[in-house]
Amino acid sequence: MPLPEFAFQLRTFGTEFSKMTRWLLTEIKPEEITLTQFEILHFLYTEDSATFGQIGACAGMSLPNTSREVKKLIGKKLVAKRANLKDKRVYFVELTPPGQELMAASSAKLERLISGRYSHLNPAEISEVMQALDLLSEKLLGNGTAE
Known part of the structure; x- marks a missing residue:
């Protein structure tokens, strides 16, 4: 496949995947927090602990904005910060037990949404999609999950 066609398909897929991700996050986030705050919580749920710089880089925010959003989450008792020894x-910023509970509930809701949205796939199709995701992770993200 010529590189321009590859770039076009990759960009199109990326755009649609981004829309799907945004929709899913919007559907599973609790009403009392903003989407930006939820993205921070989601990042911490997958990383366990992160610095303000790591959070800002992941969320695409400046350090002052990251600090402000984390401070709001601390006020809601969903995260805590601790000094590096x-x-x-x-x-480092980490989820508190209430933050972990909130994210576990959101994760369960995400699984239900995904299961419902893709319930039309049969087991062979699910396996095929999982293999494709492994291949994309390996070739495009360098995660090395494909065999």
């Missing part, structure tokens, strides 16, 4: 200038 080796460098007191660096703080």
Whole structure:
């Protein structure tokens, strides 16, 4: 396949995947937090602990905006920050037990949404899609999950 066609298909797929991800996140996020705050919580749910810089890079936010959003989440008792023992200038942000509960409930809701949306797929098709996802992860993201 010529590279321009590959780039076009990859861009189209990426755009549609981004729309789907945004829709799913909007559907599963609790009403009392913003989508930006939920994205931070989702990142922490997958990473366990992260610095303000890592959170900002993932969410595409400046450090002051990241700090402001994390402070709001601390106020809601969904995250806590702790100083790095080796460098007191660096703080790690982690989910609190209520934050973990909220994200576990959101994760369960996400599984239900995905199951419902793709219930028309038979087991062979699901296997085929999973293999395709492994291949995409390996070839495009460098995750090395494909065999």
